[in-house]
Amino acid sequence: MNRQGFKWLSLGLLTGWLVIFVLFPNLMVLAVSVMTPDLRELVRPEFSLESYLRLVDPLYLDVVLHSFYLAGICTLICLLAGYPAAWIIAHTSKRMQAFLLFLFIIPFWTNSLIRTYAMKVILGNRGIINKTLMELGLIDSPIRMLYTETAVILALVYILLPFMILPLYASIEKLPSSYLEAARDLGSRKFRTFRTVVWPLTLPGVISGCLLVFLPAMGMFYIADLLGGAGNLLIGNIIRDQILVTRNWPFGAALSVTLIATMALMLWIYQRTLKAMQGGRV
Amino acid sequence: MTTDFPQAVIRLNAIDKAFDSKAILTQFDLTIYDGEFVTLLGPSGCGKTTVLRIIAGLEQQDSGTIMLGGEIISDLPAEDRSVNTVFQSYALFPHMTVYDNIAFGLRTKRVPETEIAARITEVLAMVQLTGFERRKPAELSGGQQQRVAIARAVVNKPRVLLLDESLSALDYKLRKQMQLELKRIQRQLGITFVFVTHDQEEALSMSDRIVVMNEGRIQQQGTPREIYETPANLFVARFIGESNILDATIERLLEPGTFLARIEGGSYPIHSELPLSTGDRVHVLLRPEDLRLQEINNGDNQTGLSGTVLERNYKGMTLDSLIALDSGKQLQISEFFDEDDPDFDHRLGQRVAITWVPSWEVVLPHE
Numbered sequence: 001m002n003r004q005g006f007k008w009l010s011l012g013l014l015t016g017w018l019v020i021f022v023l024f025p026n027l028m029v030l031a032v033s034v035m036t037p038d039l040r041e042l043v044r045p046e047f048s049l050e051s052y053l054r055l056v057d058p059l060y061l062d063v064v065l066h067s068f069y070l071a072g073i074c075t076l077i078c079l080l081a082g083y084p085a086a087w088i089i090a091h092t093s094k095r096m097q098a099f100l101l102f103l104f105i106i107p108f109w110t111n112s113l114i115r116t117y118a119m120k121v122i123l124g125n126r127g128i129i130n131k132t133l134m135e136l137g138l139i140d141s142p143i144r145m146l147y148t149e150t151a152v153i154l155a156l157v158y159i160l161l162p163f164m165i166l167p168l169y170a171s172i173e174k175l176p177s178s179y180l181e182a183a184r185d186l187g188s189r190k191f192r193t194f195r196t197v198v199w200p201l202t203l204p205g206v207i208s209g210c211l212l213v214f215l216p217a218m219g220m221f222y223i224a225d226l227l228g229g230a231g232n233l234l235i236g237n238i239i240r241d242q243i244l245v246t247r248n249w250p251f252g253a254a255l256s257v258t259l260i261a262t263m264a265l266m267l268w269i270y271q272r273t274l275k276a277m278q279g280g281r282v
Numbered sequence: 283m284t285t286d287f288p289q290a291v292i293r294l295n296a297i298d299k300a301f302d303s304k305a306i307l308t309q310f311d312l313t314i315y316d317g318e319f320v321t322l323l324g325p326s327g328c329g330k331t332t333v334l335r336i337i338a339g340l341e342q343q344d345s346g347t348i349m350l351g352g353e354i355i356s357d358l359p360a361e362d363r364s365v366n367t368v369f370q371s372y373a374l375f376p377h378m379t380v381y382d383n384i385a386f387g388l389r390t391k392r393v394p395e396t397e398i399a400a401r402i403t404e405v406l407a408m409v410q411l412t413g414f415e416r417r418k419p420a421e422l423s424g425g426q427q428q429r430v431a432i433a434r435a436v437v438n439k440p441r442v443l444l445l446d447e448s449l450s451a452l453d454y455k456l457r458k459q460m461q462l463e464l465k466r467i468q469r470q471l472g473i474t475f476v477f478v479t480h481d482q483e484e485a486l487s488m489s490d491r492i493v494v495m496n497e498g499r500i501q502q503q504g505t506p507r508e509i510y511e512t513p514a515n516l517f518v519a520r521f522i523g524e525s526n527i528l529d530a531t532i533e534r535l536l537e538p539g540t541f542l543a544r545i546e547g548g549s550y551p552i553h554s555e556l557p558l559s560t561g562d563r564v565h566v567l568l569r570p571e572d573l574r575l576q577e578i579n580n581g582d583n584q585t586g587l588s589g590t591v592l593e594r595n596y597k598g599m600t601l602d603s604l605i606a607l608d609s610g611k612q613l614q615i616s617e618f619f620d621e622d623d624p625d626f627d628h629r630l631g632q633r634v635a636i637t638w639v640p641s642w643e644v645v646l647p648h649e
Contacts, residue, residue, distance in 0.1 A: 181340050182373035184360040186387035186438065196386075200377045277377045 026260070033253035042249050051254035060238065064255075067235040070149065071217035074156040078164035078213045079206065081157070086168035086205075101169070104162045112159050116226050119155045120146065123227070147229030155223045163212040171205025172198075200277065207270045215263050235259060288315035290349075291441055291474050292337060297346035299332055306332050307498045310346070314442070314476060319468050321477045323485040324495035325521070330478045333495075334444050337476065339363045351441055361390075366435035370447040372427050374419040380406075380430050381415040387438040405437045408467060425456045432467065442474045449484065461488050482522050486510065494518050516649050519567045526570065526613045530645075532562045546587050546609055554645035567644040570616035575603065576635045577628065584635035589613070591632045603628060605636060 033051055038044040054060060089100045107115065122128045123145040130142040145151055175198065183193040199206075221236035228234075235255055242252030292314040299307040306329045314320050322330040335341035337348065339360030347356045355363055366387070374383050381402060388398045406412050409429035419427055428448065435443055445464075449457045465488055468475045479485055485492050486506040493503040494517075502514040513519035519527065530543040535558075536551055543552045545566060552566060578584050589607040598619075605613045613636065628634065 176371065176373070178369050178371050178373035179375060181360075182367070182369060182375070183386070184340065185338060185367045186434070187361045187390040188386070189361055189390075192390060197375055201375075 029253045029256050032249050033257045035250050037248045037250045039247065042247060048250070051248075051250040054251055055254060055258060063233050063238055064235060064258075067218050067233065067238075070152060070156070070232065070234060071214050074153050074160065074217045075164075075210050075214045077153065077157050078161050079210065082161060082164035082168055082209065083206075086165050086172050089165070089169050090172040097173075101166075104165060107162065112220075113222055115159065116155055116223050119151070119158065120226055123151055123154075146227060147232075149228075149232050151227040152224055152232045152234075155227050156217045156220060159220070159223070160213045160217060163216070164209040167208040167212065168202065168205045171202045175201055203277070204270070204274055207266075207273060211263070211266050211270065215259065215266075218259065288318070290314070291316040291351055292476075293347075293349040294333070294337070295347045295349070297333075297336060297348070298344045299329075299336065299341065300344060305498060307336075307343075310498065310500075312493065312500065314474060317472055317474055318490045319465070319475045319477065319488060320491045320493060321479060321485040321489040322493050322495060323479060323482060323521075324501075326480055328495045329498040330480075330495050331446055334367070334446055334476060334478050337442070338365055338367050338444055340367075364438075364440050365442045365444055366438050366440040367444040367446060368428075368431045368435050368448045370450065372419075372431040372451075374427055374430055374434070376419050378418070379415065380411070380417050380419070380422070383419070383430060384434045384437050386434065391438075401437055402433075405433045408436075408470065409433045409463075424452055425460065428452065428460060429463075432464075436467070436471060436473065440473065442476060443468075445475060445477045447478055447480070450479070450481070457484070464488065486522070494521065496521075512644060513567065513646070516565060516646060519644070519646065524570050524614055524616075526568045526573070528566045528568065528611070529648075530564050530566045532558045532560055532564065534560055546607055546611065548587065551640070552643055552645055553641040556645060556647060558645075563648040565646040565648060567646060568613075568638050569642075570602070570614040571600075571618075572638050572642040573613065573615045574637045574639065575605070575615055575617060575628075576637070578633040578635055586635035586637040587613075588633065588635050591628045591630055591634060594628055594630065596627075601627070605634060607636075 032043055034047055034049060036044045036046040036048040036050070055064065089097055092100065120127070124130070125142040125144070125146065127146070129145065130139075133139045134142065179197055179201070180193060183197050188196070218234050219236035219239075221234055221240050224232055224234045224237050235258075239252045239255045242248045242255065290313050292312075294310060294312040297307050297310040298305070299310075310329075310333065312333065322333055324330045332341060336343050339355075339358060339362075343356070347354055349355065350363065350365070375386070378386070384402050384405060385398050388401065393401075402415070403412070406414065409432055411426060411429050411433070414422070414426065414430075419430065422430065428451075431448070449460050449464075452460060461484060464475070464477075477485075477488065486509075489506055491503060492506055492509050494501045494509060496517050502509060502518045509518065509522055513522060513525075516527065519525050528545050530545045530552065533542045533544055533549060536542050539555060540551055540553055541558055542549050543564070543566070545552075552564075554564070556564070558564065574586075576584050576586065578588065587607055589605045591603055592606045592612065593604040595602040597616075600616045600618055603615045603617070605615060607613060615636065
């Protein structure tokens with residue numbers, strides 16, 4: 001086969017794939033979100049913005065806001081824990097860096113659903129932590145850890161932390177040490193150097209880390225299912241329930257569109273930040 | 283010129299520094315005087331940048347003391363030393379404007395913003411970048427970035443300005459221009475400049491004093507002229523400028539300070555203050571421009587080293603020739619162009635006799 005043919009074939013396959021499995025389904029979701037729910041037919045092709053209005057219905061708004069809150073706390077913890085970790089990794093020897101990054105990759109070898117079950121075994125009333133504490137005589141009755149907000153946040157952080165550390169590591173590692181030396185040379189102490197030089201220059205890593213944690217966090221319904229109990233639903237749980245249980249497809253679609261729109265907004269802010277930092281010429 | 287004894291501004295005393303148990307500096311001493319333009323010159327890996335970084339406080343010496351203006355600053359962190367550095371890569375903060383870059387050091391010292399504005403206006407005028415305040419480093423050329431880096435350092439009015447290979451990233455023409463400008467800025471400010479380079483031409487043209495380093499040791503220090511005309515050893519002779527080095531053996535003393543020496547099969551008088559005696563071996567160093575060349579045609583009897591022309595290169599101002607002596611040793615000769623001399627453009631293979639201006643030779647002990 002000639003090279004031109006190969007080029008068009010591979011481009012065509014890729015474009016076809018994206019159109020059929022990404023663009024088309026998303027357009028369907030968008031279309032369904034502005035249609036009318038119908039119990040028998042699932043969707044009636046009549047234009048309606050009712051599903052979007054339901055988003056501000058206190059019943060769902062509370063869940064949506066709580067979901068934002070859980071994902072937000074999770075992102076914050078990942079950032080606070082991940083930044084120092086990424087910094088330390090980036091400032092060890094090349095061999096040590098490879099080893100430490102490898103340690104962060106290992107959990108990916110196990111499906112995250114299975115790892116969530118493992119959390120259940122660890123946190124349960126008769127789980128490893130409670131059993132140990134009781135046998136040591138430190139507590140008389142098990143501490144309730146499972147089916148709490150804390151359990152959900154803990155699991156989200158556990159699953160998503162690598163997605164924060166990897167982009168942070170990439171941007172910290174790229175930061176030339178001469179910038180830090182120049183700041184010291186100009187009389188700046190560590191905290192000021194961090195605030196005025198390191199933080200702004202690693203902001204792209206911070207933002208992409210936050211995007212990679214915040215958005216998936218809201219969708220991980222199985223974590224809320226397994227560890228959260230009724231009070232700790234994520235947007236992902238509502239979407240699944242609307243599609244599979246309540247069978248209100250337009251509302252489920254409207255929720256999905258909202259999530260996608262949030263992501264688009266955050267990506268736009270990310271691009272703006274990048275541009276602003278590089279002096280307008282990118 | 284004042285005849286006052288120069289005041290030492292920096293004194294390094296018995297500095298030791300090793301990286302991964304590889305010694306870079308051993309018992310290194312150096313004094314830098316107030317207001318001078320001193321250049322640390324040497325091949326890469328000679329420790330010159332390490333000296334600069336130790337003065338800046340960016341590298342901690344293993345032992346030894348550093349004094350700045352009479353105070354011991356050996357353990358003072360970089361941020362508290364009143365010296366500033368112009369980095370090789372400039373290290374301008376890419377997310378800040380030229381103004382904010384230059385203001386960085388003043389803001390750490392909590393200088394009032396009105397004073398900062400005034401000082402930045404002044405320093406930008408000095409480096410000829412007035413009107414560039416709002417630009418970001420990525421929007422500047424290499425030479426302009428270089429000026430901002432200098433401005434960012436000197437605006438803090440340091441006791442000493444350290445420049446680490448600061449011109450090596452610029453192209454030839456711009457480098458020449460920045461050399462002149464650095465000299466001008468130094469004269470204007472009266473600040474001591476410590477400049478690190480591996481470029482001997484740059485060192486010769488800019489410095490009040492050159493410190494030639496190799497393998498963590500000072501080989502020689504002195505004015506550019508002293509370094510060039512009376513190198514202290516073979517390393518300095520080879521590193522600074524072009525040179526022809528001939529082996530010689532002393533035959534006898536002619537008069538105090540003058541010896542007859544055997545060089546390439548002939549006997550020639552050489553001048554040296556070294557305590558030499560018959561049979562001693564020495565090196566005789568001859569700069570290409572100090573050699574004189576005479577063509578030998580059909581049995582002329584010429585005195586001097588004899589050889590044949592191997593190559594010739596017309597350089598505009600000079601004619602550079604490579605001569606193979608009868609022993610096989612090659613000499614470089616650089617003659618100033620003389621239009622009136624019919625013999626000037628030598629044929630390849632031409633027999634020639636080479637002499638030199640008496641007492642312009644430099645005699646070095648055998649190494």
